[in-house]
Amino acid sequence: MNKREFLKLSTAFGVSMMAPNLMAKQSISLYGAPALPSVTMAIAALQGKSSKTHDITFKTWKNPDQLRAGVANGLINATMAPLNVGINLLNQGFDFKLLNILAFGVLCVMSKDESIKNIADLKGKKIILPFKNDMPDIIFRAIIKKLELNESEYELTYVQSPPEVLGLFLQKEYDAAIMLEPLASVCELRAKKIGLSVKRAFWIHDEYARAFNKPAIIPQAGIIIQSKFYEQNKEFFDTYESDLKAALNFISSNPQSAAEIGSNYLPTPSKALVNSFKISKLAVTRASELGDEIFDFINMIYEFNPKLIGGKIPPKSYLL
Incomplete structure (x- = not known):
């Protein structure tokens, strides 16, 4: 192999080695x-x-x-x-x-109480929710304030994660839980499996619309x-x-x-x-x-x- 052929082969080999990187x-x-x-x-x-x-x-x-x-x-x-x-x-x-x-x-209220149909019905009830001062909590309490309801009449318990909300709501004496989907749908399935009566009481976006006179989004x-x-x-x-x-x-x-x-x-x-x-x-x-x-x-x-x-x-x- 002469020098010219060697250089051609070396160049071709170099290009072939670089091609995968060019195509990555x-x-x-x-x-x-x-x-x-x-x-x-x-x-x-x-x-x-x-x-x-x-x-x-x-x-x-x-x-x-x-x-x-x-x-x-x-x-x-x-x-x-x-x-x-x-x-x-x-x-x-x-x-x-x-x-x-x-x-x-995607945010709703799950309830064990058939009488709960809106946010006012939660007064005096034990409610569990995730993330104090994050989105579920902010929206919920802002609606309460806008409707001129008394926040002190709502017994709110905060936990560090949505799964904790689900587990404690099903296991303990909480009347309602604020949940994001799909956790609320999981809640329905698990409640049915253990013979517990649980329903989706209302959607938070509907209460937001009612309180602020805005579209339900x-x-x-x-x-x-x-x-x-x-x-x-x-x-x-x-x-x-x-x-x-x-x-x-x-x-x-x-x-x-x-x-x-x-x-x-x-x-x-x-x-x-x-x-x-x-x-x-x-x-x-x-x-x-x-x-x-x-x-x-x-x-x-x-x-x-x-x-x-x-x-x-x-x-x-x-x-x-």
């Missing part, structure tokens, strides 16, 4: 909450067009404190989060923006993204937004298949997920298209307690 997908990590819209995110990550160009890792965090820690150490750049958490992060100096809203109504949670990360991956997120809409259609058309996928990401039996899909208000709506609804909700939180969103209403540029 870009990696991107997305995070969801331990709640129903994470199924939409997971299906979009698995089945969407964005998965053809990116190697997507999707995980769920366990509680808001874990989410905040992940943001603080730079591990989490794009995640579903309750609306108040995203604004708090912004006001703490983390440059996040809101991409969309993924849920309009709560822009409760959506995807927040670190601004620089969004700019670096804008094409991906535009595609992923379309994938989320396709995933929502898939859930509607194929609830059983969607539930089987979802049970890999949420500790929830597929039967409960199927029921949850039917009764919950899942959504995929760009944040900028919901400006009025989102800022009405933010103002509601601010008027209830400014500290719960870091003391400042975000600028309109917060919405992507």
Whole structure:
């Protein structure tokens, strides 16, 4: 082999070794909450067009404190989060923006008492709920305040996680529990199994509408993204937004298949997920298209307690 042939062969070999790297997908990590819209995110990550160009890792965090820690150490750049958490992060100096809203109504009150039909009926009752000063608690107490009810007449017990709410509600003498879907559907199944009479007393978004004279939707949670990360991956997120809409259609058309996928990401039996899909208000709506609804909700939180969103209403540029 002469020198020229050797150089040609060496060049060809070098290109072939580089080719896998040239064809490698870009990696991107997305995070969801331990709640129903994470199924939409997971299906979009698995089945969407964005998965053809990116190697997507999707995980769920366990509680808001874990989410905040992940943001603080730079591990989490794009995640579903309750609306108040995203604004708090912004006001703490983390440059996040809101991409969309993924849920309009997934929060309800489960009851052992047939007489409970609205929030006023819970006066004097023992109520268990998760996450003091986070979204379920904020909405519930803001409605009480707006309806000019006396919060001191509500016996509220807080625990550190939604599963704790479920376990203690079924085991102990609580009259009602505030639960997110799909946990409320799990509650129905477990109660039936042990012979306990439990019902979905009312949806929180209906009480929100009645109290504030607004449509019966709560822009409760959506995807927040670190601004620089969004700019670096804008094409991906535009595609992923379309994938989320396709995933929502898939859930509607194929609830059983969607539930089987979802049970890999949420500790929830597929039967409960199927029921949850039917009764919950899942959504995929760009944040900028919901400006009025989102800022009405933010103002509601601010008027209830400014500290719960870091003391400042975000600028309109917060919405992507």
